[in-house]
Amino acid sequence: MSWTEVRRDDRIVEWERSDGHATIRLRRGPNAWHVRVDRLYQSAEGRGYEGERFESESEARETAEAWKDEYDVEN
Template identity: 40%
Template sequence: MEWQRVQNEPTRVEWERGDGHARLLARETARGEWVVSLDRLEQAPEGSAYRHERVSDRAQATALAAEWRADG
């Protein structure tokens, strides 16, 4: 499924899946770490899901987000 970047700021990057049933967010925390989270709605064909992981920098966050987008 295709993903579209809907926000690209220095401290926050967000994508939405083409069907609108999933959002993926990479954001910087107050401590300077990055958090990547995936929220998939119950209406999604695969059902609901939530993933959340902390990484040390933006490069790692966007790489992890790319992996998760590839997974669906």
């Protein structure tokens, strides 16, 4: 599956998986960066949510890219 950027503004970048059952969000907070993955219950691998906080933008972006690979499942 692939990921499509569905939102981009000055604080948030969000990608949606091609099946529509998972999203990954990169968010710039006031003091840190946050990355989260959210899977709907319809997702092939089941419902789930995971989030992490980072001090640097580069670490947050690396995690977002790694999660795209990790959660890129085939139906």
